[in-house]
Amino acid sequence: MIFTNFAFLLSIYFLSLNTSIPATFFPCLIVRGEAMFLPKCVKLNKPVADAHQKIFDFLLRVNEERNVHAILRVAGGWVRDTLLGLHSQDIDIAIESPTARHVSGEFFAREIAAHQESLGMASRSVSVIRVNPELSKHIETATICVYDTPIELCALRHDEYTQANSRIPVVRPATPLEDALRRDYTVNALFYNLHTQEVEDYTTGLVDLERRVLRCPLEPRETFCDDPLRLLRGIRFVGQLGMLGFSLDESVLLSVDGDLLEKIIAKVSRERIGKEVIKMLSGPLSEKCVEVLYQLCILQRVLLVELHIKVSKKGQPSAEVDRKEFLLPDGVENDSNIELMLMLNRTVAPLLSRDGTFMQLQPNSSEKIVATMFLISLPFYRASPRSEIAHRLYALCVNGLKLPLALYNIVRRMVECYITLAQEKLDVHTITKDMVPPAAKLALFNALNDINDKNIGQFAFKLVFTAFVLIEHRRDLLVSGDVEGCMSVVSELLSVLEREPGLLDAASRPLPLKGNELASMVPLKPQQIGPALTALRRHAMLHPEATREDMLTWLRKEYVP
Template sequence: MLSPKRVRLDKPIAAAHKRIFAFLLCVNEERGIRATLRVAGGWVRDVLLGLHSQDIDIAIESPDSRHVSGELFAREVAAYQQTMGMASRTVSVIRVNPELSKHIETATVCVYDTPIEFCALRHDEYTRSDSRIPEVRPATPLEDALRRDFTINALFYNLHTMEVEDYTTGIEDLRRRVLRCPLDPSETFTDDPLRLLRGIRFVGQLGELEFSLDDSVMCCVNKGLLEKVTAKVSRERIGKELVKMLSGPSPERCVDLLLKMGLLQHVLLAELYMKRSQKGKFTAEVERIEYLAPEDTATDGSLASLVALNRTLTPLYSRSDSPLLLSSPSDKLVAVLFLLCLPLYRGTPREQLAERLYALCVNGLKLPLTSYNALRRMIECHKTLLQHRLDMRGITSAGVTDAAKLALFEGLSDLNDKRMVSSAFKIVLSSYLLLEQRSELLGCSDVGAVAGIISDVWSALERESGLLDAMTRPLLLKGDELSKLIPLDPPQIGPALVVLRRYAMLHPQATRDDMIAWLRKEKAAL
């Protein structure tokens, strides 16, 4: 067997993890198991990068005398804990379940309150070209390393020798900040196309470290591989990877790669053309799929606008000094999806918008309804600002014109929901500014300058008393009082209160008597 490259860790191991490893070695010896224990994958990668990781996966190399499965070792751990008078721990076993993409049995048990996953070394062999479900057999460390997606995830930390073992080029690739497959990437991704999406996610996940995909990965993507992604990987699995990408540290890098490879066009944009069946249910049938080049403007420039919006605004969701900083992953997901979908839906009639967005978000990406509703409302808000011809030149440090206030009020009404994404209106206004009025800023590499412009606009709005909170601030008149002042049927009270809020927004100093006088004067319009 090929000997690995062995190195000592040059980064300290957390004391809690040292304690866990010592305990596992004790179990291995005291229970007479005699297996070789290695930490595999992400923990090794992260420790070498100086990152904190709680994701400890133990790969078990069985002794010659018998096969030691993950479940067997986990149960030995639990039994040893009991003999030592420690708290009783449950062993959780995940059986092979191809439908859930679980191709080998794993077992998890807590050691010192940290969940540890155990799995025997394995070799995956894909015997059917139309399936990503492999045949699995026990393996050597080399075989286990070669079956992994990327070399930086194929590293082992041997608990016995306390050395990192590299059977591929993982250590060098970590140094070069590159994601490379242990085998030919065409073979790796053809066997399991989901790995291509995972590679893009890793680039975003390790964004601050400036990782990139190796040229061999970029060059292997073609129409045939794209078709395998949709043929062999369920939309649920694709959706989960997209959610992790778009809500991660560097979603703009992920989107850029998805576009360059054609994956976004093939997977995400195709969902925009899903249609209803005769029974009113969404189906996977697609009316139209366009294979678009990354900068193609064949669809009235919408894809080019998508690229530019992503490159300009998405980085601002993660910058600590940005007016658009989002701390919640779910908020960031909706905000990034908004920038991806807005150029494509800008011209969609309102009566079709909900249906198409539902097809994408709920049926396609399996997002929660709250995310779908937030995205729909944000796009409707943008369309409202466009419909009311909001002129951003009416928002200056000297004040905000009444015409701009009225348009802003209508947009705010679209976002009047307690479950709305934080900074939703600020995000919509920013996209409106770039897409509709300051197109020279689209694709601007100086995102700091764009952030400054957005901050100036928002500061001007914040200085206007009663504007940004026009839909939520308490009114001086209640609904029951309103019906006593002017003759209104119950269904008319809600719309009348909106009209009253509009008046209060334009006249923030108005008293209760001023409102009553205005209502009596304008009651015919109500």
């Protein structure tokens, strides 16, 4: 084994311009006539958590005592997050096989299980995910719990894409360099070698981590054309790591054009697109994701589209799309609706993540998904006939973005709540710090009735009301992007409503009269009981001092045969 001289390194560099090796100088050794690229190696900037070190020590014992003799590395997210000082339970082990044989993830997982059994530890099952292109699983992985922590194991691999309109690669065993190069971003291509206890960087992950930039190991165009989903993952990482200042590298932004957007549509299933988008919407900085999606025209040309599904002769929906309805006219990248959506995204969406605001929601929660989807969709549907809202929003949210049905229903009801406020002509200027006039109370009651459901949290009305106030009455704050001003104006109005007795809970508060009592006290038909209870709640809101007898007297007058 001898070190190469500078001339050879230079030749390798120029060779890399026409191969899959990135244009970066790698330390190089010659072993048996072959060039071997060495990674940049550094120690972790802080000790590994005790619980994780215990797992790593156990894996090394299995490797040695059961004569596996593989090289074990932690790959991807755990390494990135640990270097950033973040906690991560996402432990993925990349296995470099010994020369004599191939060690798969399943093989090593079963060795772990056998070793656990030999030590009298609790029996652990091995879960194996076989290759399944339809579910975007292109290589076999195995999962087993070690000290109650799930560990995913997979052999190092190289992906080769041979079909133009498919993101399903041909997979073969690989070296660490090849495995690193096939990953989506350099900060996700770092390894932590369990044997040397060093971070190995075969690309420029450490530099990019320091620069807070998401860059592809290979040329971005090649990376995204092979698997366009990687672009969406990068945008999701911007939202997840945005608090730390991460952004997409300029080379990534410049690689996106109409042809690549068409590849996303052709090669990535709606299920996979929806899964990434939902993670973006629920992330801590969802507004950053929306901005980038807009900047790259993914929002306009891929996501904001209603997919109307064909219905079979038996009335059942099929898997075939009948028609696509883009929310933006053909060839238009901008219109008043998307401008309004961007204003809401820049001024209202940040309040969803800000500590101490009246709209703060937990990241990665269903409420955060609903809130962000409401802000995205509202501008396009707020002026639509109420009769069209359900099927059009369903085509966008469920058929297009694969939003869970329960979450779609909340988004729909929030849009309908907004429309009710507009149709009732709620004038917030009539609300003073001392009084909410009857007309405003009635408008609010009817709107609250649209979202009167135990499955809909209090955030829903606050967000609808915020959007209504800013769009219909204080558009100036949206145009200026005055986040503090928006929060101040809406907070003051909400405080007045909350102080008004029995107003915001009027549509759901218990009544002194039950539905089963009404039929014996008032001549009502069965189909009239529901509307009568709603009318009673409306009356109770306007007259919070009314007693049970007062309500009964009023109801008898209203429903005289």
